[in-house]
Amino acid sequence: MSIKYTKNQQKVIELLENLDTEITAQNLYIRLKENHLKIGLATVYRTLKYFHLQGIVQERVTPQGESLYRLINKVHSHHLNCINCGQSTILIQENCLIDHSLNKIFSDHKFKLYYHTLEFFGLCENCQNC
Amino acid sequence: MSIKYTKNQQKVIELLENLDTEITAQNLYIRLKENHLKIGLATVYRTLKYFHLQGIVQERVTPQGESLYRLINKVHSHHLNCINCGQSTILIQENCLIDHSLNKIFSDHKFKLYYHTLEFFGLCENCQNC
């Protein structure tokens, strides 16, 4: 018994599946338009929020206030974010230490964990010498 | 040789020091007004951004898109954020496992770490039964 998706929703998932990075709603919208899909920006937002609620998609808010989305179970990454220039360097960590070591905390809180975000802030090499 | 702060900036730091939680720019503004300080909202934003750049203050963007600020070295907390109802439960972790175990990664990237944010997303007890 699988959930049925609309054509638009299917296209969004399809695009996210072929993507190895997080993406903003706006960029997702542009990509969909490039693929000649007739879709509105609001629908993209609605779809991503819906998927997020379904636990299909993860959301992360950048320091710039944009929301980035990715399929849960796609490449899991954390970032080094430079406070000064804003540069964001990817730290891929397939075997993330978070998931496994904190299970007791979640069960103590009776919290059903879907995903987490872990971001590091500081100065990149360049900005340390200014 | 210490940095000099303006009266407004001093008041902001003072307020943050007497605070054991993160706070939004808007709430900080309200608090300052309550303390009869003549200050504009824009100045609060400017001050917090400035402090963030100075490495005095940490910024975390909530799932709702608000920025929360706190003095670095004040109580360090992570949160359990419910995807459904939005409830955010504090997980205090004084001895956070992140800082110590990943030092090699930062030095490999020649990244000067100031702080990090770690947030958990899923369903709270209530929303699991809906």
Add this chain to the structure above:
DNA sequence: ATAAGTGCAAAGTCTTTGCAGATGT
């Protein structure tokens, strides 16, 4: 005098909402 800081109002950015038309069962 010069540079930095400030308040206010306006503008900007990302996101959400209202609503009428389209789509699917």
Add this chain to the structure above:
DNA sequence: ACATCTGCAAAGACTTTGCACTTAT
């Protein structure tokens, strides 16, 4: 028919910017 989905435009929320005035050195 009925409920859901959708695009468009308008509204909303938070934040930043422009500018003239004030403050400090």
